[in-house]
Amino acid sequence: MKLRLTFLALALVALPLAARAEALPKEKMVELLKGIDIRVRSSGDYKALVYLEQHEKDKPDVAREALVYRRDADQKLLILFTKPSTEAGKGYLRIDKNLWYYDPTVGKWERRTDRERIAGTDSRREDFDQSDLANQYNPAYVGEEKLGAYTVWHLKLTVKDGVDVAYPIVEFWIDEATGNDLKRQDFALSGRLMRTSLVPKWEKLYSDDKKADLWYRQEIHIYDEIDKANSTLVVIKSVDLHSLDENMFTKAWLESKSR
Amino acid sequence: MRQLFLIAFRNLLQHRRRTLMLGGAIAGVTSLLILLTCLSSGVKATMLESATTISTGHLNVAGFYKITAGQTAPLVTDFAKVQAIVEKTVPDLDYMAARGRGWARLVSDQGSMQVGMASVDMGHEPRLPKVLKMLEGNVMDLAKPGTVLLFAGQAKKLKVKTGDSLVFSVLTPRGVNNTVDVKVCGVAEDMGLLSSFNVFVPDSTLRQLYQMNTTTTGAILLYLKDMKNITRDMDLLRKALTANGYTVMDRESKAFWMKLQELNSEDWTGQKLDLTTWEDEISFVSWTLKAIDGITFLLTSVLLVIIAIGIMNTLWIAIRERTREIGTLRAIGMQRPRVLAMFVIEAFCLGALGSLAGVLLGVLASLALNSLHLGVPEGLNWFLMSSTVKFAFEPARIFGGAFIITGCTTLIALIPSFRAARMKPVTAMSHLG
Numbered sequence: 001m002k003l004r005l006t007f008l009a010l011a012l013v014a015l016p017l018a019a020r021a022e023a024l025p026k027e028k029m030v031e032l033l034k035g036i037d038i039r040v041r042s043s044g045d046y047k048a049l050v051y052l053e054q055h056e057k058d059k060p061d062v063a064r065e066a067l068v069y070r071r072d073a074d075q076k077l078l079i080l081f082t083k084p085s086t087e088a089g090k091g092y093l094r095i096d097k098n099l100w101y102y103d104p105t106v107g108k109w110e111r112r113t114d115r116e117r118i119a120g121t122d123s124r125r126e127d128f129d130q131s132d133l134a135n136q137y138n139p140a141y142v143g144e145e146k147l148g149a150y151t152v153w154h155l156k157l158t159v160k161d162g163v164d165v166a167y168p169i170v171e172f173w174i175d176e177a178t179g180n181d182l183k184r185q186d187f188a189l190s191g192r193l194m195r196t197s198l199v200p201k202w203e204k205l206y207s208d209d210k211k212a213d214l215w216y217r218q219e220i221h222i223y224d225e226i227d228k229a230n231s232t233l234v235v236i237k238s239v240d241l242h243s244l245d246e247n248m249f250t251k252a253w254l255e256s257k258s259r
Numbered sequence: 260m261r262q263l264f265l266i267a268f269r270n271l272l273q274h275r276r277r278t279l280m281l282g283g284a285i286a287g288v289t290s291l292l293i294l295l296t297c298l299s300s301g302v303k304a305t306m307l308e309s310a311t312t313i314s315t316g317h318l319n320v321a322g323f324y325k326i327t328a329g330q331t332a333p334l335v336t337d338f339a340k341v342q343a344i345v346e347k348t349v350p351d352l353d354y355m356a357a358r359g360r361g362w363a364r365l366v367s368d369q370g371s372m373q374v375g376m377a378s379v380d381m382g383h384e385p386r387l388p389k390v391l392k393m394l395e396g397n398v399m400d401l402a403k404p405g406t407v408l409l410f411a412g413q414a415k416k417l418k419v420k421t422g423d424s425l426v427f428s429v430l431t432p433r434g435v436n437n438t439v440d441v442k443v444c445g446v447a448e449d450m451g452l453l454s455s456f457n458v459f460v461p462d463s464t465l466r467q468l469y470q471m472n473t474t475t476t477g478a479i480l481l482y483l484k485d486m487k488n489i490t491r492d493m494d495l496l497r498k499a500l501t502a503n504g505y506t507v508m509d510r511e512s513k514a515f516w517m518k519l520q521e522l523n524s525e526d527w528t529g530q531k532l533d534l535t536t537w538e539d540e541i542s543f544v545s546w547t548l549k550a551i552d553g554i555t556f557l558l559t560s561v562l563l564v565i566i567a568i569g570i571m572n573t574l575w576i577a578i579r580e581r582t583r584e585i586g587t588l589r590a591i592g593m594q595r596p597r598v599l600a601m602f603v604i605e606a607f608c609l610g611a612l613g614s615l616a617g618v619l620l621g622v623l624a625s626l627a628l629n630s631l632h633l634g635v636p637e638g639l640n641w642f643l644m645s646s647t648v649k650f651a652f653e654p655a656r657i658f659g660g661a662f663i664i665t666g667c668t669t670l671i672a673l674i675p676s677f678r679a680a681r682m683k684p685v686t687a688m689s690h691l692g
Contacts, residue, residue, distance in 0.1 A: 057370065057371075058370075097327070097329070098327075098328065098329040099329070109524065110520055110523060110524060111328070111329040111523040111524050112329070112523070113329065113330055113430060113434055114329070114434060115430055115434040115435075115436070116430070164433050164434055164435065165434075165435065166430075166434060166435065166436055167435075167436055168435055186436070188428070188435075188436040188437050188438045189431070189435050189436065189437040189438075189470070190437055190438045190439060192426070192438040192440075194428070194436055194438070226364070226366050226371075226426055226428050226438065227364070227366050227371045
């Protein structure tokens with residue numbers, strides 16, 4: 001009995017040591033994050049048709065459609081809602097580090113925080129934009145896990161000193177085979193889990209400007225972990241990498257589309 | 260003059276039925292006016308009470324701090340210095356309380372809602388325990404960190420009671436998501452619209468949530484001994500703060516949260532102070548008061564016109580009936596102004612007695628309705644700022660109303676009275692009517 005207990009204790013001690021032995025080196029983890037950042041970054045212009053489905057407790061589901069325009073080289077982003085008719089013409093425009101919101105029913109621009117929920121859903125600006133994970137976070141290895149049929153690396157990212165982000169702690173599950181993130185959990189400063197995102201589908205298309213494939217998360221399921229009954233589905237229906245109008249990332253352009 | 264009053268009273272007594280009918284109508288209109296005036300005063304008093312309990316002092320030194328041009332937070336940095344200036348400057352100051360301000364998502368197992376947060380330091384809030392009517396729990400437990408005090412409507416919506424756990428979720432001024440777990444320390448009776456979206460938390464909880472240091476607060480609420488001098492106190496404070504190097508915003512009659520959005524569009528960064536009165540902070544509900552006053556004015560005007568027509572008609576009849584009497588009085592030497600005065604005084608007496616009776620009726624009706632504690636339907640209580648109909652008595656407004664009605668009835672009597680005074684004695688005496 002005593003011998004069996006000793007073996008058990010030794011096994012318990014050895015298990016994490018074995019896991020640590022297989023842990024990814026920090027450079028490899030940073031490389032993985034850089035890989036995601038590079039993969040989703042578009043060197044040229046980017047236009048996507050996005051479908052957003054919002055589920056909230058005791059409220060009817062709301063489906064929206066929006067066009068997302070990006071010019072990553074200049075950090076420009078524009079989101080223009082096209083459906084339903086009550087939302088059509090509303091939009092977000094990022095100029096420098098400011099996110100502006102336009103509502104055609106009142107005809108006014110409001111400066112909003114960069115971290116706010118897009119159209120009141122669980123999605124944020126970051127879900128539609130390029131990412132900068134490698135520069136914003138320090139990764140730590142949690143382990144190798146199974147996520148359905150996929151073998152994934154589980155990383156815990158902690159925000160770097162002096163960097164402001166919406167979620168200071170993020171956990172990532174990255175597919176070993178492709179390097180794409182399949183699951184993400186965002187935590188508040190207090191350490192409480194705020195939302196879980198699942199990415200069952202990634203898509204790619206060749207970018208002439210980038211001279212490489214541009215990857216995008218085609219489907220994202222976002223679950224509110226505070227208000228458990230709320231969730232949002234984001235589906236990117238199509239992506240177009242042709243050049244956009246030179247002057248389209250302006251308030252005047254969005255206003256003209258809202259008329 | 261005494262004679263004229265005697266004649267007027269005698270005439271009123273002689274035509275008792277007519278007097279009772281007209282006097283009754285005047286009394287009815289006056290009592291309605293008094294009732295509505297008392298309701299308006301009641302709403303105003305409730306507004307003052309709930310506003311100065313929940314979200315504002317009589318006077319406020321609030322502030323806005325912009326870390327970047329696009330991110331405005333309701334903050335007063337280094338507030339002890341501002342408090343020192345207030346203490347030196349405001350002569351009517353009774354006491355002041357520093358309160359943090361925030362806007363958060365409050366989540367229970369059963370539901371969630373957006374709420375305004377007011378953080379309190381119970382050691383500096385002598386009024387709060389006196390005014391809040393607790394349905395359960397203890398208001399003094401707000402001194403314990405990690406607690407929240409809800410109002411009845413909120414507790415019902417979130418399906419929680421004292422002791423239950425809730426989560427506050429916010430975006431800090433730096434744009435970082437943060438949460439804090441709290442326990443319901445008590446549930447207070449609803450106080451109208453303001454209590455539907457405001458909750459109280461301890462100072463330490465708000466600081467933890469927003470990562471604020473101890474030298475920063477949301478606003479300094481000033482409670483005055485005498486509210487009559489509120490404008491003067493505000494001017495003094497504005498001058499003193501400006502002299503001490505603070506940038507004070509121009510006065511705008513809006514609640515602080517309405518200003519937040521507008522300020523986000525402005526390009527400055529740093530600290531600005533904002534001086535407001537309690538009325539500024541609840542200007543978004545003051546339309547209720549204006550609506551009640553508007554209805555009062557409209558109803559009273561319509562009824563007053565009807566009464567005026569009635570009085571004119573009655574006086575025409577009286578003059579016709581008393582034409583020979585007028586002729587005789589004129590023949591024995593009564594001058595035209597006295598004839599005019601005779602009829603005007605009669606109308607004045609009728610108006611004064613009628614409106615006095617109306618005041619009495621109105622006040623009694625208001626007292627009776629007050630004692631019944633009539634509940635108001637859900638929805639309407641938002642606008643009346645209370646779950647029961649409350650009537651308050653402001654002597655100046657009550658007697659002002661009675662004076663206006665008496666004045667109107669007297670003025671309207673001038674037209675027929677002029678005609679009576681213009682009659683020639685011979686024509687009047689030969690009148691057969």
